[in-house]
Amino acid sequence: MATRTARGVLVAALVCYLGITFLNILSQQLNLYHLALALICLVLVFLLQLVHSAPGISEARARTKILSLAAQGVLSYLPLIWFGVSWGAMAGFFAGSVLLLLPARAGWTLYGLTTLSLLVPGILNDRGVVDLVYMCQTTALTGLVVYGLSRLTSLVDQLHRARADLARLAVSNEQLRFSRDLHDLLGYSLSVISLKNELVRRLIPTNPYRACEEVDEILDISRQALADVRRVASGYREMSLGSELACAESVLAAADVWVTVDTHDADERLGLTTSTVLATVLREGVTNLLRHSKASHCRISARVEGDVVRLAIVNDGLVISSHPRSPHSGSGLGNLERRLEDIGGRLLAERLTDDSDTDVFRLTAEAPLREHDPISRTTNVIMDGEQRYGRTDNVA
Template sequence: MATRTSRGILVAALLCYLGITVLNILSEQLDPFRLAIGVGCLVLVFLLQLVHSAPGTTEAPMRRKVLTLTAQGVLSYLPLIWFGVSWGAMAGFFAGSLLLLLPPRAGWTLYGLTTLSLLVPGILDGRSVVDLVYMCQTTALTGLVVFGLSRMAGLVAQLHRARADLARLAVTKEQLRFSRDLHDLLGYSLSAITLKNELIHRLIPANPLRARREVDEVLLISRQALADVRRVASGYREMSLGSELASAESVLAAAEVSVTVDTDEAVADLALTTSTVLATVLREGVTNLLRHSKASYCRISARIEDDVVRLTIVNDGLVLGRQDPSPHSGSGLGNLERRLQDIGGRLLVRRSPDGSDVDVFRLTAEAPLLEAAVGDLLDGRKPDDEQPYGQADSAA
């Protein structure tokens, strides 16, 4: 509606100026032939002005601008021979078009010259000084009105397009958030359920009681996964690092990985945002361990040092060069890096080669102790063999 309204105001103003010129011509008591020529020229000037005032015309090739401006200039000055000063308002249209289509310096210079050019027919017609000033002022005003209304219509159209682009960007951002949260949450839950079911399958013949306990844990993980999906869909997701540490220990034990967990007591009191992000890092780290390694041990530590929370996951069994063959293998570490950057943290990876085909892998996530991003806490020098995730080997 705003775009149509601004365009309608522009067209109405142009028609009003044309109407004034038509009344001036009619007052000259012209013969039908000259009157028809005048009306035809007015129609052509009106159409050219609509072209010049259209949104996007400023991006047109310079050659096209010169051609249309030349045509409008001819139609603005040539009829002065037949109609005299009665045609003078059309020079205002031409002045406005110069401002619209030409660079500022050239446009304003020619605008001024166009305004002063109306002195010539006025002097030749023997007009008084007052009439000459009136003619120049009217031309200048008409040019400014045409320029201002045309720019307004163009800016309204740009604003309308920008709002549409922002709406599409918001939708895309929400889709990325949804897919990222699903990847980070369900990847861990489904991996845990798969491992537990494999363990249950082995335990049923030999240890039914243990198998039953594992079934209870599978049900608990399944319910949690369902709750996670519902919270992601509603845009609300909170996680506790302490709870995820206990869950990770249980899942790794089910996968027959020797796990050691070392945490500070203060970790349980982390700010909600920091706790959620680090819990997500832990989930993805454990998921990657289960999917991309043949680990026999895993050490997990969550420590607070110098107002920085540092979560470290170390495991062996990373097979060099191993890649997930699935085309939907995801971008878990990339998601984690963006999450940590959003709160002023960083993600570090380190590989410690031992000369064999199996490597030791270290994943470290650092986040400010406070919920707000504290960039100066993250400027410390990292070890020579550590580097941000984006520069590390993608085999992880």
């Protein structure tokens, strides 16, 4: 509606100026041939002005703009031979068009010359000083009105296009969030369920009571996974790094992985968003360990250094992949990178060799102790093409 209204105001103003010019010509009591000629010229000027006032005309080729301006210039000055100063208002249309189509310096220079050009027919018709000033002022005003209304229409159109683009971007961003959160939440839960089911199968013949306890835990994890899926629809749920540390320690112990946890009470000093993001990093790190390594030992540490908290997950049993993961996959560690960048942090994944010449994998997440000014999700999508931190993924 706003775009149509702005366009309607522009067309109405142009029609009014054309109507005034035609009424001035009628007052000269010309013959039918000259009236028809005036009407044709007015229609052509009107159509050319609509083209010049259209949104996006500034992006047209230079040759097209020059030819159309030349045509309007001819229609603005040639009819002065037949209709005299009554046709002078059409020079105002031409003045507005040069402002719209030409670069600023050339446009304003030609605008000023067009305004002063009306002095020539005025002098040739022996007009007084007042009439000469009036003609120049009318031309200047008409040019400014045409230019201003045309620019206003163009800006309104650009605004609504930008709003439509932002709406599409928001939808795309929400789809990305949904898929990313599902991966981060369900990947961990399903890996734990699979692990515990294998454990239950081994325990049933030898320790049925322990097997029943594991089944109860599987049910709890399944219910939590279902609740997580429901929460994803309304936004990513808040998580606690301390709770995830305890859960990860339990899960890794059940998988016969010796776990060492060293936090120095860092989890108690974290802001809510930072704690949630680092808990997500821990979940993904443990999920990768269970899926893609044959680890027997895992060391998890969280340390606060100044205003930065550093979470590190180190495990042995690294399986070297012969097929490197695409850096554009958009899941797993790629999701974690985006989450950390949202709060001004970074992610580093490394393959290392320890003192016993054993290949190990270290996942390090650095984040501000308390987030200050998180970047919006929409900005993240726009900035998605920027260079990411280097990484090596612990995947098979």
